[in-house]
Amino acid sequence: MIQTVVKRDGRIVGFNEQKIMAAIRKAMLHTEQGEDDRLLYQITDHIAQRGDSQMTVEQIQDAVELELMNSSRKDVAQKYIAYRHQRSVARKAKTREVFLDIVNIKNNDVTRENANMNADTPAGMMMKFASETTKPFVDDYLLSEDSRDAVEHNYLHIHDKDYYPTKSLTCVQHPLDNILNCGFVAGHGASRPAKRIETASVLACISMECCQNEMHGGQAIPAFDFYLAPYVRLTYIEELKALEELNGESYKDLYDEPLMDYLKKPLDGLKGKDRAQQHAVNKTVNRVHQAMEAFIHNMNTIHSRGGNQVVFSSINYGTDTSAEGRCVMREILLSTYEGVGGGETAIFPIQIWKKKRGVNYLPEDRNFDLYQLACKVTARRFFPNFLNLDATYNQDSEWRADDPKRYLHEVATMGCRTRVFENRFGPKTSIGRGNLSFSTINIVKLALECREEVKGEGENNEILSEEIKKKRTDLFFAKLDHMLEVTAKQLDDRYQFQKTAFTKQFPLLMKSLWIGADKLGPNDTIESVINQGTLGIGFIGLAECLVALTGKHHGESEESQALGLKIISYMRERVNEFCEQYHHNYSVLATPAEGLSGKFTKKDRKQFGVIKGVTDRDYYTNSNHVPVYYKCSARHKAEVEAPYHEMTRGGHIFYVEIDGDATHNPQVIMSVVDMMDQLNMGYGSVNHNRNRCMDCGYENAADHLEKCPKCGSTNIDKLQRITGYLVGTTDRWNSGKLAELNDRVTHIDHGSQDLFG
Numbered sequence: 001m002i003q004t005v006v007k008r009d010g011r012i013v014g015f016n017e018q019k020i021m022a023a024i025r026k027a028m029l030h031t032e033q034g035e036d037d038r039l040l041y042q043i044t045d046h047i048a049q050r051g052d053s054q055m056t057v058e059q060i061q062d063a064v065e066l067e068l069m070n071s072s073r074k075d076v077a078q079k080y081i082a083y084r085h086q087r088s089v090a091r092k093a094k095t096r097e098v099f100l101d102i103v104n105i106k107n108n109d110v111t112r113e114n115a116n117m118n119a120d121t122p123a124g125m126m127m128k129f130a131s132e133t134t135k136p137f138v139d140d141y142l143l144s145e146d147s148r149d150a151v152e153h154n155y156l157h158i159h160d161k162d163y164y165p166t167k168s169l170t171c172v173q174h175p176l177d178n179i180l181n182c183g184f185v186a187g188h189g190a191s192r193p194a195k196r197i198e199t200a201s202v203l204a205c206i207s208m209e210c211c212q213n214e215m216h217g218g219q220a221i222p223a224f225d226f227y228l229a230p231y232v233r234l235t236y237i238e239e240l241k242a243l244e245e246l247n248g249e250s251y252k253d254l255y256d257e258p259l260m261d262y263l264k265k266p267l268d269g270l271k272g273k274d275r276a277q278q279h280a281v282n283k284t285v286n287r288v289h290q291a292m293e294a295f296i297h298n299m300n301t302i303h304s305r306g307g308n309q310v311v312f313s314s315i316n317y318g319t320d321t322s323a324e325g326r327c328v329m330r331e332i333l334l335s336t337y338e339g340v341g342g343g344e345t346a347i348f349p350i351q352i353w354k355k356k357r358g359v360n361y362l363p364e365d366r367n368f369d370l371y372q373l374a375c376k377v378t379a380r381r382f383f384p385n386f387l388n389l390d391a392t393y394n395q396d397s398e399w400r401a402d403d404p405k406r407y408l409h410e411v412a413t414m415g416c417r418t419r420v421f422e423n424r425f426g427p428k429t430s431i432g433r434g435n436l437s438f439s440t441i442n443i444v445k446l447a448l449e450c451r452e453e454v455k456g457e458g459e460n461n462e463i464l465s466e467e468i469k470k471k472r473t474d475l476f477f478a479k480l481d482h483m484l485e486v487t488a489k490q491l492d493d494r495y496q497f498q499k500t501a502f503t504k505q506f507p508l509l510m511k512s513l514w515i516g517a518d519k520l521g522p523n524d525t526i527e528s529v530i531n532q533g534t535l536g537i538g539f540i541g542l543a544e545c546l547v548a549l550t551g552k553h554h555g556e557s558e559e560s561q562a563l564g565l566k567i568i569s570y571m572r573e574r575v576n577e578f579c580e581q582y583h584h585n586y587s588v589l590a591t592p593a594e595g596l597s598g599k600f601t602k603k604d605r606k607q608f609g610v611i612k613g614v615t616d617r618d619y620y621t622n623s624n625h626v627p628v629y630y631k632c633s634a635r636h637k638a639e640v641e642a643p644y645h646e647m648t649r650g651g652h653i654f655y656v657e658i659d660g661d662a663t664h665n666p667q668v669i670m671s672v673v674d675m676m677d678q679l680n681m682g683y684g685s686v687n688h689n690r691n692r693c694m695d696c697g698y699e700n701a702a703d704h705l706e707k708c709p710k711c712g713s714t715n716i717d718k719l720q721r722i723t724g725y726l727v728g729t730t731d732r733w734n735s736g737k738l739a740e741l742n743d744r745v746t747h748i749d750h751g752s753q754d755l756f757g
Contacts, residue, residue, distance in 0.1 A: 001048065001049055001051065001053065002015040002047070002048055002051035002052065002053065002054075002055055002060070003015055003053045003054065004053070004054045005054070005055060005056070005057060005060065006054065006055070006056045006057070007057055011140075011145075012054070015048070017044050017048050020043075020044050020047060020048075020060065020064060021040055021041075021044050023061075023064065023080070023083075024040055024043060024044070024064065024068070024076070024080065025040060026083065027068075027076050027077075027079040027080040027083055028040070028073075028076050028079075030079045030083075031073075031075045031076055031079055032075070033073070033075065036073065036076075039071060039072075039073060043064065043067045043068065043071070046067060047060065047063045047064060047067060051063065061084055064080065065077065065080060065081060065084070068080055131162040134161075134162040134164075134165060135161050135162050137165065138158075138161050138162070138164045138165065139151065139152075142164055142165065142497065143158075143490070143493075144489070144490065144493055146486050146489065146490075147486065147489070147490040147493065150483065150486050150487075150490075154442055154445055154600060154603040154604060154607075155441065155442050155445060155446070155483055155486075156439055156440070156441060156442065156483065156486065156487060156490070157439060157440045157442070157596050157599070157600070158437075158439045158490065158494075159437070159438050159439060159440065159538075159596075160216040160217065160437070163216035164494065164497075166216070167497060167498045167500065167501035167505070168214065168215050168216045168498075168506075169215055169216075169217075169434060169435070169436050169437070169498065169509070169530065169533060170215065170216060170217035170218075170418075170434060170435040170436060170437055170438065170533075171215060171217035171218045171219065171220065171414055171418055171434040171435050172211065172215065172219065172220070172432070172433065172434035172509060172513055172514060173220045173221070173222040173412050173420065173430045173431050173432065173433060173434060174207055174208065174211070174219065174220065174221050174222070174513055175222075175431050175432045175512075175513060175515075176203075176204055176207060176221050176223075176224075176227040176228075177227055178512045178513070179191075179203050179204075179206075179207045179512055180193065180194045180200050180203055180204075180227060180228075180230075180231070181193055181194075182512070183203075184207075184210075184508060184511070184512050185507070191203060191206060194231055195231075195234055196231055196234055196235045196238055196287075197228065197231040197232055197234070197235045197284075197287055197288050197291045198235075198287065198290070198291045198294070199231070200227075200228050200231035200291070201228070201291035201292065201294055201295045202294070202295075202298075204221060204224075204227075204228070204295060205295060205298040205299060205302070207219075207508070207512075207513075208221070208299070208311045208313050209302060209311050210508045211508050211509050211513060212311045212312070214505075214506045214507070214508060214509045215434075215506075215509065217312065217414075217418070217434070217435065218311075218312040218313065218314060218414045218415065218416065218418070219311055219312065219313050219314070220313070220314040220315065220316065220412060220413070220414050220415070221314070221315045221316065221349075222316050222407065222410075222412030222430050222431050223316060223317070223319075223320070223407035223410070223412070223431075224315040224316060224317040224328065224332070225317040225318065225319070225320035225325040225326075225328050225329050226319075226320045226325060226405075226407045228325075228328045229320055229322055229324035229325040229327075229328055230324065232262065232284065232288055232323075232324035232325075232327050232328060233324050235284050235287055235288070236259075236262075236280055236281065236284040237255050239279075239280035239283045239284055239287075240254055240255065240276065240277075240280045243276050243279065243280060247276070249276075251273060251276055251277075251280075253273075254273060254276070254277055254280075257277075258323070259281070259323040260323055261323050261326060261327070262281050262284060262285050262288070262323055262324070262326070262327035262330075263281070263285070264281070264282045264285050264286075265278055265281075265282070267279060267282075284327070285327065285331070288327050288328065288331045289331040289334065289335060291331075292328070292331045292332040292334075292335040293335045293338075293340075295332070296332075296335055296336065296340055296346045296349070297340055297341075299311060299313050299346075299348045299349050300340055300346050300347055300348055310347070310348055311348065312348070312415075312416075313348045313349035313350065313415075314349055314350040314351070314352060314413070314414050314415035315332075315349045315350075315351055315352065316352045316354055316387065316410075316412040316413065317329050317332070317351070317352070317353065317354065317384075318353045318354035318355065318356070318359070318360050318367065318370070318371070318374070319354050319356055319359050319360065319367070319389070319406070319407065319410060320407075321359060321366040321367055326367065326370060329367075329370050330370060330373065332351070333370070333373050333374055333377045333384075334373075336351065336377050336381050336383060336384075337376070337377045337380060337381060339381070339699070341697055342696060342697030342698065343697065343698070343699060344692060344697040344698075344699055345380075345381045345382065345690060345692070345699060345719055346381070346383075349415070350383060350385065350414075350415020350416070351383040351384035351385070351415075352384055352385050352386070352387050352412070352413055352415060352683075353371070353374045353384040353385070353386050353387065354387050354389050354410060354412070355371070355386055355387065355388055355389060355390070355673060355676075355677075356389040356390060356410075357390050358401065359401070361390075361673075361677070371670075372666070372670075375666040375667075375669040375670050375673070376666040376669075378666070378669045378685075378686060379662040379663055379664075379665060379666040379668070379669050379686075379688070380662070380663045382685070382686075382687070382688070382690070382719075385415065385653075385683065385684065385685040386672075386673050386676065386683070386684055386685065387411065387412070387413055387682070387683050388673075388676050388677060388680075388681060388682055388683065388684075389410055389411065390677060391645070391646075391680050391681065391682045392646070392680055393645075393646050393649065393682065394411045394421070394682055396409035396410070396411075396428055398428075407431075408427075408429050408431060409428070409429065410430070411430055412430040412431070413430075413651070413683055414651070416592045416651075416653075417589075417590065417592050417651035417652055417653040417683060418434075418435050418536075418589075418592075418650070418651040419587075419649060419650060419651040419652070419682070419683070420433045420434055420435060420533070420534050421649070422585070422587075422649060423532060423585060424579060424583075424585055425531045425532055425585070426515060426516070426532050427515075429515075431515070432513060432514055432515030432516075432532075433514075433515055433532050433533055433534075434514075434533055434534075435533060435534050435535075435536055435650070436494075436495060436498060436530060436533040436534060436535055437491060437494050437495070437498070437535060437536070438491075438535065438536030438537070438538055438589055438591075438650065439487050439490055439491060439536070439537065439538065440538035440539060440540055440589075440591045440596060441480075441483050441484070441487055441537065441538065441539050441540075442540065442541070442600045442604070443480065443539050443540070443541060443542065443545045443567070444540070444541040444544045444545045444548065444600065444601075444604060444614065444620055445600070445604050446476055446479040446480055446483065446545070447472075447476055447544075447545040447546075447548035447549045447614075448548050448604060448607075448608045448611070448614065448615075449479065450472040450473075450475045450476045450479065450548070450549060451472065451548045451549070451608075451611075452608065453475060454468060454471045454472045454475060455468075464550065464551050469549065469550055472549050473549055473563065476549060476567075477567075477570065480567070480570070480571070481574065484537065484571065484574045484575075484578075487537050488537065488574075488575075488578040488581075488582065488586065491535040491536075491537070491584075491586070492535075492582045492584065495530070495535060495584060498526075498530060499525060499526060499527040499530055500525055500527070501525065501526050502522070502523055502524065502525055502526070503517065503520040503521065503522050503523070503524050503525070503526060504522040504523065506526070510526055510529075514526075514529055514530075514532070515529065515532050516528070516529040516532060517529050531583070531584065531585070532585075533585065534584075534585040534586070534587050534650060535584050535585065535586050535587070536586075536587055536588075536589035536650040536651070537571065537575055537578075537586060537587070537588055537589065537650070538588075538589035538590070538591030538623070538650070539568070539571065539588075539589075539590070539591060539623060539624075540591050540596060540600065540620050540621075540622070540623060541600070541620030541621055542554065542564050542567070542568070542621070542623065542624045542625075543555070543620075543621040543625070543626065543627045544613065544614045544615075544620050544621060545564075545567070546560040546563060546564055547560075547612075547613040547614050548611070548614050549563065550563060553613065553621075553626070553627060553630070554624075554626065554640055555626035555627065555630045555632060555636070555637070555640050556630065561640060564624065564644075565643055565644070565647075568588065568624060568644055568647045568648065569647055571588050571647075572588050572647045572648075575587060575588050587648075587649045587650030587651075588647060588648045588649065588650055589623075589648060589650030589651050590622075590623030590624050590644065590648040590650075590651060590652040590653070591622070591623050592622070592623075592651070592653070598618050598619050600620055601615060601617070601618060601619055601620050602618075617629075617743065623644075623648070623652070624641060624644040624648070624652075625641060626640050626641060627743075628657075628743050628745065629743040629745060630745070631745045632747065633747060634656040634672065634675065634747035634748050635675065637654075637656060637747055638654060638656075638675050638676070638679055638681065639679065641654050641681075642654070642679035642680060642681045645680070645681050645682040645683070646680070646682075651683075652682055652683060653683050653684060653685065654676065654681050654683065654684035654685075655684060655685045655686065655687055656672055656684075656686055656687070656747040656748060657687045657688070657745065657746045657747050657748070658686060658687065658688040658689075658746060658747075658748045659688075659689075659746035659748065661688070661689060661700075661701030661702075662686070662688040662689075662701070663701055668686075668748060669686055672684065672686055688701070689701045689702075689703065689718070690718065690719040691705040691716055691717070691718055691719070692716070692717050692718070692719045693708035693710065693711060693713050693715065693716055694713070694715040694716070694717050695708065695711055695713040695715050696708060696710055696711040696713065698710040698711065699719070
């Protein structure tokens with residue numbers, strides 16, 4: 001007798017004879033003779049009684065075919081076999097359709113899910129083939145029933161689900177000094193420790209490029225200035241030794257002599273050791289500049305990531321006040337300002353200026369001149385972004401201005417927004433740590449369900465009674481609580497799977513980069529160290545969620561803003577409880593939605609219809625941002641978004657749009673950073689106009705450039721930020737993000753420094 005059934009996805013469920021009867025009846029209804037209840041029950045009972053205790057779906061269907069073929073109703077057997085074949089074809093049709101889109105390099109949301117990947121190349125196509133076939137495997141065999149149901153019904157998105165079976169982690173902040181001081185083995189051959197700035201620059205690239213193949217997220221260097229500074233001095237000494245050989249004199253007393261700065265100056269009028277020293281400085285500056293040029297060039301051209309992608313790389317800097325550290329920062333900024341290749345803007349690495357009072361923010365600070373340069377570079381090249389170390393939640397009581405390793409106590413971020421700092425299982429630091437995985441809740445759908453279940457008059461004119469709004473809100477929090485529970489459990493399930501990986505599966509990450517991993521053997525699991533990382537519970541579409549609940553978003557209503565803060569504050573409270581319950585570093589993430597931006601929306605629109613301010617666009621608003629189409633001043637946008645930064649410690653970003661050319665207006669960048677400082681914001685950036693000729697690489701900031709003034713091409717694209725990082729061409733953007741780009745309005749008018757509008 002059949003008791004349990006093994007479904008196609010591997011799940012084991014109880015036997016239900018009604019399903020056999022329904023399938024046979026459907027086949028009978030498509031014949032001329034119609035139904036035959038006697039035969040229907042006879043066949044069903046025969047299969048149920050004579051079958052094995054556990055059978056697969058296919059085995060049961062084979063038995064039904066055999067019984068029908070042996071009966072007097074061959075016509076039913078034919079219809080049943082045809083129907084079964086049709087269902088099999090239908091199951092395969094979706095995969096076939098997706099594969100053909102990849103083969104035929106169709107421009108759609110599957111092939112444009114990740115704007116950093118060129119899915120039209122052979123490697124990109126292979127990446128998409130693998131991705132689209134792996135996701136169903138994860139759904140069928142690795143997710144719990146609750147998680148699978150949440151994903152299927154559009155409540156939850158599991159990021160990088162195609163990497164789930166690999167047990168890989170998301171991202172890491174590289175302790176680059178381990179690599180530079182000790183070298184490392186990457187495949188055949190070993191890299192020796194660095195002795196000069198050129199080698200240090202190359203090893204910084206190699207570290208991120210190699211580790212990218214072991215992880216599914218970004219690679220970052222948390223203290224680029226501090227790590228490379230010693231190699232500026234070694235290069236300077238190398239230049240002095242070359243002069244010793246040339247001049248037959250000794251300059252050993254200059255080797256360790258402190259320098260205030262490394263600035264190129266003419267040698268006219270200088271003699272003896274003064275001339276030798278300045279010559280060595282000039283040569284050193286040239287070499288540092290070339291090393292920084294090479295670093296940027298490599299990070300933009302070497303496709304070391306699957307799918308013809310360059311490394312999703314970030315570098316943090318700004319707080320090293322040594323002459324050598326200042327030299328590194330100055331030359332990386334100048335190289336960025338000049339551009340790569342034909343002068344085009346570098347897409348990677350995402351550069352992050354770590355702003356701190358007493359170090360680089362005020363006119364009397366040692367690195368204030370470099371901060372001014374950073375703002376000038378941002379005004380032309382989008383980067384660096386600005387990380388506010390003075391935000392209350394970004395501070396560490398152990399930070400000391402005279403500590404040569406104070407960077408250990410400074411928060412660093414991934415360029416898109418991912419933040420790792422607090423730690424329940426080790427030191428409070430960003431270094432050697434990263435995110436393990438993250439998943440995003442569709443809070444808009446929860447609100448839409450509440451809207452459907454609690455109807456209210458005045459829906460169309462956006463005037464809702466307090467009673468209706470309260471009922472919806474109470475119901476929303478109940479639904480949100482359930483989804484938070486599901487998401488926390490799903491992330492724990494993935495963690496339990498990840499921790500079974502062996503150290504040898506991550507030859508660089510778990511040898512030289514991840515905190516505590518140096519104590520592991522190659523056949524040890526990574527279980528004892530990965531709890532240093534974070535698990536992110538993200539959200540998307542707070543603006544649309546609030547419209548569904550109250551009729552207005554948080555940018556246009558103080559009441560909605562109060563509810564928005566209550567929602568994210570509640571998420572933060574529950575996440576803290578999950579930390580205790582599961583013993584993990586959970587955090588709330590203001591999700592950097594890219595491929596997700598339109599996925600949730602399309603399904604919700606199909607279910608709930610077109611609802612003004614909610615599903616009437618092709619995307620949901622990124623995390624807690626004020627909608628991109630809502631015209632307001634930069635100050636208002638900042639005041640609305642600022643309180644969410646403290647709650648979203650898994651990562652957040654603030655941005656403003658400037659109208660026109662910002663190249664000659666770096667002061668406006670400084671005004672934005674001032675505003676971040678005043679409002680206790682953690683991380684921000686500025687968007688502005690930048691046109692790019694796709695044929696010759698020429699760039700300018702004209703409002704409506706239609707023809708390249710350099711080569712005459714009309715193949716002009718607008719360089720823009722997608723979710724915190726730049727994309728060289730909008731051809732790789734999916735439909736949701738393109739729709740969002742077209743809706744973006746400016747917050748600061750052309751040539752203005754007025755943030756109040």
